[in-house]
Structures are given as structure tokens and as C-alpha cells.
Amino acid sequence: MNTMHEDLARAQMSARLGEAHLKREAKAARAAARARHLSRQAERAAQQARLALARAL
Template identity: 65%
Template sequence: MNTNRVRSTQMNLLYEDLARAQMAARLGEARELRRGHALVKAARLGRKAERAAVQAKLALARAL
């Protein structure tokens, strides 16, 4: 009877370890996705700033 309880406890611990590993993997994937989205957004904002700088230079050139 006691042997069954030990085996049951060991199986539960194995399942908990598996669940923790899967959760850690999913959290890592989510971090990578957020990092990727942030890089894309930064690149987009950089291009927008470059276009604004060009427009400002043109407006200044026209004004002179």
C-alpha cells in the first residue's frame, strides 16, 4: 500500500515538473515575441522620424 502511495507521489511530481517546464517554455516564447514586436515598432518609428526629418529639411529649403 505504501509503495503505491510513493509511486503516485512520484508521478505527481513528474507531472508538476513537466508542467513547469512547459510553462517556462511558453513564457520564453512570449518574451521573444514581445521583443520581436518591439524591434519592429522601433524600426517603424525610426523610418517615420527619418521621413519627418526629410520633410523638415525640404520645408526649410523652400522657406529660404
């Protein structure tokens, strides 16, 4: 009987660890996507600044 409770506890812990792992992966994926977006945005801003400087010269 005690073994059944231990098995259930292990299964629940494993499920919780799996959920936590998936949440961390999703959070990391969102952070990477945001970083790519900000990088592209910064590159566009730099390109616009270069064009504005070229026009001013």
C-alpha cells in the same frame, strides 16, 4: 507513485516556462518592429522638414 506526480509537476512547469519565454520573445520582437517603424517615420519627418527649410531659403 510520488515520483510520477513530481515528474508531471516538473513537466507542467517546464511547459509553462517555455510558453512564457516564447511570449517574452514575441513581445520583444513586436517592440523592435515598432521601434524600427517609428525610427523610419521620424527620419521621413526630418527629411520633409529639411526640404521645407531648403525651399523657404
